[in-house]
Amino acid sequence: MENLTMRCVEGTVEATLYDKNTQQLRLVIDQINYTFPLKSYFYFKVGDHVRIIFHGKYDEIDAVLKLDNGLLYLNHAIYQVNSKKLSNQVYKIWFSTFWIILILVLELGIYQLVMDSTVYYFDIFQYVFGMCCLSILLTCFYIVHRLSNPPYQYAVQVFKLLQLPHLEQQQLQYFRMTNSYFEVIPDLYFMEFVLNISKKHNLIQSQALLERMCNERNSENLTEFQVLKFKLQAQKGTIGNIQSQKIPLSAKDTDPLFEIRATLNGLPIYGYFDEFYVKNGQNVDVVLTEFPDEKGYYIWYLYDQKRYLYLDEDQPTILSQHHGWAECVIMIIVMAAVLFFIWLFFALIVDFVFFSYLYFAIMLLIILYQVALVFYKRKFDTEAKMEFYIYNQITALIKPPKNIYLSNLILYKIDRDEAFETKSRTGYDLTLKP
Structure with missing residues (x-):
């Protein structure tokens, strides 16, 4: 798609034709056919006022915006939902590194104290230094890879021709179109809210407002747009x-x-x-x-x-799908009780010191993992808890x-x-x- 020149046409749909075998929808505007893949014919009908972005031949459709209600089709080759924002991925790498280092330091410290009655700081430092170097290498590789392969570079041009504020990939996920059963329909987005905002504000104001509304989510991780959509x-x-x-x-x-x-x-x-x-x-x-x-x-x-x-x-x-502090504490108590009976058997019969260390080491690992899991879900789990x-x-x-x-x-x-x-x-x- 190098040197891609996009064009825009606006008009009223005169006729539609849907091929169920190929799942191709054809719209006729001014006696010209515009064909694109879609899993349902329900969403575009005769009489709809649409704006179409295309390149090359007329059947190479990049986007179709229904101006009546803001329904938007986006070709996945141009742009699609991708919540893997670069800064989030780097943050995840260092979040994981921090908790691994914390567990490593505590576990090694306890082990050395139990076995040798001392702590070998240099040994621990070597492990920590190695983990940090590995994380730095992963971060550099990920950044270089992403910068050398900029995804969906034509997206800005598409939104400009559609006369809509540009939405980044992680923002676009909040506008995915669903059926009445709330199953996601591929390549379709419900942009009525974006369309209304762009009519009332200039481009800079619209971008800022959309970014704020996409970042503000309720307890179910739903944005204001999703709250209205899932009513x-x-x-x-x-x-x-x-x-x-x-x-x-x-x-x-x-x-x-x-x-x-x-x-x-x-x-x-x-x-x-x-x-x-x-x-x-x-x-x-x-x-x-x-x-x-x-x-x-x-x-x-x-x-x-x-x-x-x-x-x-x-x-x-x-209700059983939620994982917060209450579930964290319950899991820790349950595991502590189960491991206690296992420890009681082996510690009294085999080796009290070793199995006592093993018990506390495993419990420390469980506690840190459960706490890290809660923080991880709160920070990185942006998936809407629609079921709640x-x-x-x-x-x-x-x-x-x-x-x-x-x-x-x-x-x-x-x-x-x-x-x-x-x-x-x-x-x-x-x-x-x-």
């Missing part, structure tokens, strides 16, 4: 037009769910369940995504107001029956029809006695 809504009404279809068995999905499609208050809704005992005409409470995709609005929660409750299969288990945000929204939007909580739903799991000895991943019978 849920509560609905009540009569369900109808229920259609059930088994997802095909595949190597990726060895135990597929049923895809349920229906309507509620005139809205198309869908979800994935092990079983579905709700009938047409029943009144239901549901929690849906605020925006639809080509299938409709995704169902995160459904209750028939009498007996059966359905919940997205990932929701009941997401969804879970918190569901609990705020619903009013389950008395004495029923999402945290104890496991007690009410339905026995699956096809395998009686296993429990449903999505269905709960609230009439069961726990």
Whole structure:
């Protein structure tokens, strides 16, 4: 892509054609075809006002911006999500070096004191010096490699032609487009917020504002843009037009769910369940995504107001995915208790001094590792904890029956029809006695 000359065209989509086999979408503007790869035809339609960036032939598309709502397609060869910022990578190298050196110094010091009743400072210094030299070499190699291979050098030109503030790769990840189930759609970005900001401010102000908003994240690591994008809504009404279809068995999905499609208050809704005992005409409470995709609005929660409750299969288990100070302390206490009984056996029977040292050395390693892990996740883990945000929204939007909580739903799991000895991943019978 050397000497790449980009051009820009703006107009209204006159026709669209989507090839499911090649996953190529063709837009017709002023009787000229513009073709680019996309996994869904749902997002660009006839009548859309778009701005297209291309080079060479008309089918070599670099970017397509939908001016009506800010939906953006970016060719991955030009620019794509990459959160590996150079400064972050260098910081990670030295963060790891610090904790390795700390563990090394403490472990060697304890070992020498126990075995020789003294500390050999020069030996410890040699190890520390070696680790620092290795980290310096890694840092230099990484910097030289990145500077000699500048990624996506045409990105600035693309955003300039789109008349948008330039977004760095780690910022772009916060604008990734998802379907109603919040699965990421490759090469698509929802830029409505960026478009609105660029209309109200000049380029420098827009860049500064976007950088601040991308750096400010809540407790779930979500930016302001993501908080708005992952919003849920509560609905009540009569369900109808229920259609059930088994997802095909595949190597990726060895135990597929049923895809349920229906309507509620005139809205198309869908979800994935092990079983579905709700009938047409029943009144239901549901929690849906605020925006639809080509299938409709995704169902995160459904209750028939009498007996059966359905919940997205990932929701009941997401609370165990957090790792903070409480989890750190619990892990240390558990490991200390387990190792204590092992130490008690070997120390009293084999060698008290050696196994006492071994016990404290391992515990020191566990403590430092757990503390380092908490700091590491707080500093470098920028991945959005979307599941927590969804879970918190569901609990705020619903009013389950008395004495029923999402945290104890496991007690009410339905026995699956096809395998009686296993429990449903999505269905709960609230009439069961726990």
